[in-house]
Amino acid sequence: MDIKKVYIVLLNWNGSEDTIECIQSLKKLDYENFQILLLDNGSSKESLAHLAEGLGISRDFPMNEISKFSVDGLKESLILYPFTENHGFSRAHNYAFEKIICDFKDGHYIWILNNDTKVYTDSLTPLVNQFYGNKKLGLCGSIIAYSDRPQLMQCYGGGYYYKRYGMVKLVGKQIPVSKRTKKDFKINYLMGASILADINVMRKVKGFDEDFFMYFEDLDLSFRVLQMGYEIDVASESIILHKDSGSMTRRKYFFYYLMKKHTFIFIKKHFKHISITQILFNLAHLIIRARTFKNLYYGLKGIFNGISIKNTKKK
Structure with missing residues (x-):
């Protein structure tokens, strides 16, 4: 079976400790064909220096140019895309999507992964497997568990949007991970903490809507993918650990x-x-x-x- 390449997109904003932990966990993936694209949303020099040190990189990250770095434990170079200011979640990711679609012709999947997550060895493989034999699948999410309570789900891949009330609700919250079964949960959007996307679908949908600086961009993306006639799904054997709103703790x-x-x-x-x-x-x-x-x-x-x-x- 052809092992398709996965581009893992991480967004960092003064969250060097989280990003280091996330990348360290990615090194242990049992999926062999992946490359990390690290987007930095205008972090401080001190934060970038700590990030470089934590990844074992001997030179400082450049502040204004795309660079490749060899990182122990990663087969392929880590690619850094630095921004001079905070462009928000959607715009920063769209930049990476454009580069993947235009520059990396062999790319097959994009894994949108929050930097405040940690993955298990087998977190990626079930996501990729979900796409085999299903040409209608556009996006696939993971079981998202709490970082400090890994036995409990933060959500079953995402949530449900209630049009009548204009409200969203995470599905499966606080339910034991061991109780996850597809028949028990109904979702209509995937949470942006972990979404594997078919590269051709992302090309057609043109990435995130940049009107959403942060939050609701994942709901909007899911709705647009569904409106195009594709499906969204959750790989119940793919589990990641997620810190609860890590980037907004102080704000x-x-x-x-x-x-x-x-x-x-x-x-x-x-x-x-x-x-x-x-x-x-x-x-x-x-x-x-x-x-x-x-x-x-x-x-x-x-x-x-x-x-x-x-x-x-x-x-």
């Missing part, structure tokens, strides 16, 4: 702002009109969950901005 207010803003951008893009029910449910959710005045303020600001922004282009 929770920004999480509420982006989540609520993008909630309404998504609704307008896919369903045109925003209902009173959707607004009320999102307000209630925010009031219950915000906990601090700052979180509440920025969440309300996100709702207002999301509703006020003119309809975005359909991508």
